[in-house]
Amino acid sequence: MTACNSMSAFILCMLFPAAAALISLPFRLRPRLQAALGAGSAILASTAGLLYAGRGLAGGATLAWHSPWSMPFGSFSLTLDPLSALFLVPLFILSSLGSFYAVEYTKNDGNKGLQWLFYNVLVASMAFVVTASNGLLFLVAWEIMSLSSFACVLSRYEKQESQEAAWIYLIATHIGTAFLLLFFLIAGSKAGGLDFADFSRAAFSPALSGVLFASGLIGFGSKAGFVPFHVWLPRAHPAAPSHVSALMSGIMIKMGIYGIVRSLTFLGRFQEWWGIALILIGSISGVLGVLLAIGQHDLKKLLAYHSVENIGIIALGLGAGILGACFDIPQLAVLGFCGGLLHVVNHALFKGLLFLGAGAVLHSTGTAHIESLGGLIKKMPSTAFAFLVGSMAICGHPPLNGFISEFFIYVAGFNGLRSHHVPVFAATALTMASLALIGGLAVACFTKAFGTVFLGEPRTAVPVRKDAGPFMRIPMFVLCALCLVIGALSWLLVPVLVNPVHLVTSIPERDVRSGISLFTGSLAGISAGCLVFLGVAAVAFIIRKGLLSKKRAAASPTWDCGYIAPNPRMQYTASSFAQPLVLFFRNVLFPRQKTNTRPVPFPGEWSFHSHVPDILLDNVYIPFFTVLGRILSKLRWLQGGKVHVYVLYIALTLIALLIWNFLWNV
């Protein structure tokens, strides 16, 4: 089979699930058939796609497919190179597991056919985003991705929060797209074509590629969720069904990262300030993301803010890599990019896992409000276990995968620390210090989330249905296993990063390979260390078991200083748990607290509420858009809803263009 043919098979694979879901649309009264068609086709196609992507990643081969397109400057060219493959692998893993999960999760939903359609379109459009090698095609795929995810966010359209969230998301994503349009217009007009290959041939001047990078940073960054463009994220992710949240948070925001990384391949020589900008954005996003997460009371919102944090970590890695390439410190460049790109994959896995876990909680209890839950580990043991694994992975704890990518960035940073260039030294020191701070704060956040939701006693009488069924459980366990495999066997797996890093940095493949192979010793050391950890823990476990086997382990209520009527309301709440941190960072977070106390001799009912708002959304974006809306509403008379007036507008525009053209030519 030629490369061309196999790429067209890949395209058919991508279109197949969407088509299957479309066919299933009329069968509204046969929801089982719809689910089978939607999920079955998605799983089949994703598995096939995974074979392609895996081959691309492992073999380093590039598949290309090219066909003319009637659009001006557009060509239907797709390329599957190792960099695309690196993003495709987690996409297909998560999309197939997500659709498996959704079979059970969306069982009682009415509009199943539409949900499947948009889910499958979203998957396909993301596959096209990462394989498109023409600017126009990229933008079209990008827009389909945005719109289908918008529709997914709206799948509980009767709720007001969903509508608001979807609306904010739509605005945010289009502002981002506007900058991307600018990006491709400037690049295209200079290069004389919109194919990515044209861009790399064009050799932009440093000033121009700086402008391009800046507009790409805003355009792609608003999809990725960099602070201050993150405001849509914590709204949209909780509103979407959990398997979609997993896909959006795990993969879709990474399309922004993909865009940045892909544009690095054709913007020419890296500039110093790109790296510094990414490191600054990364450290701010990382720290602010986790701080905002700590203050949240909604489990899915908390996870959404953590996506902002992890995007920050990815940006730190990429920034360090760019600096390394600028100052000719190959280890910094290679390890920085490796860390950033590996964190893309890792975050997809553990954040997918956490969202699926949160979805299972939501499915069984009907609420994701942390303060009303508690003690779920007894009723939902497997979900609790999966969520614990995910929490540890996201905190970067060995032996799970989050640790490996952060480790890459630490060691990369250390290589930069030895440099005598002040910017490199300062930026890498900042990178490592923020990583450590983020790690510490993430522990605070996830002990809070896991501890409040799954441990202790139920805080309110929320009815808990049974634990997640097999359809929801298996995807979670598969993701747990993947997190562990990457964490424990990293030295076997990292060589697949050679080709993507080589593509981005244009450091010769041999050097990248040797840079990584120098590093595999450390990774093997990590595996050994984890083995020792598990070994010592196992010994301790056996000793404990031996000691306790002869004795009676008594059971009694939790000791509470002799209080005679303990009840679950005496437990520490999530707000109190987070309160010291939130108060300490009050100048960044601006928490709102409301205490309802009356100074009377015999106090009656007291209440305390705390809330950490998104200060950017409430104080910057909403006022801005309100004013903008007020101004623009003055122009509303233009849009009267009469078709013949619109036709007049079109005619007037045409005439104006003709006149302009005429004058121009004279």
Added chain:
Amino acid sequence: MALICAPALMGVIAKTKAFFAGRKGPPFLQTYYDIAKLLRKGAVYSTTTSWVFKAGPVVCVGAAGAACFFIPFGTLGAPISFTGDVVLFMYLLGVMRFFTVIAALDTGSAFEGMGASREVFFSALAEPVFLLCILSLARSTQGFRLNELFSAAPPFHMAPALLAGASLFVILLAENARIPVDDPATHLELTMIHEVMVLDHSGPDFGFITYGSCLKLWLFALVFVRMLLPFHATAPGVDVLLTALGMGITGVCVGTVESVMARLRLLRVPQLLAGAAALAVLALLSGEGAIL
């Protein structure tokens, strides 16, 4: 070696405190006796708890024990050593903390919740400071593995070492729940952190916890000693002896601080840690190839 000697350091601290208080104090090996006694006892489990509560102590010992394999003692190199092992070291202690905290939350008690909340707060601030101290050392020794970090050859700059050492001492006190951050002697005040988290553990579980804290104190003390003991004796035995002596002195220092200081108000602790952070940044900046 660490696995055996660690509880002795607690003995040094206890003896120092007794000296200041004019008492005879508990026997030097009291911590060993305590652990042995705890291991022989039965256990009581709260009906609220789950397997997480029981896993906590086991994981703590596992993580702290594994961390011991990375740290050299004098010229005795660490059994496992690779570039960046210090990061794994740091994160293993992170795992230990994570499990102590969730085991505490598993009891559903307000006391333990309070302790856990403070623990994660202070350690989140302490972690970057610890890393900065290590970085300043890494910058002057040009190595990023603990074996290299702790076998610094002359010329070694005294100023950064002192600054980082001071900063590290604060972290040592904070991470190991000593005065002025926490009071290891009280058990039922609303002011404490670590002791309250392990309130519901009993029997062998509590023995493991105590042992785990000893290991953690030992590890931090060892890092601290190596930070301030930069020279390399030619004879390997001398170096080991010097390190052991340094450990003893560290213990005396901790005991002295505990005897002459009161516990800080909780609101002051972040300021203390911020001061430590400032020292660590200065240490980093004044290191070799200094920018300042």
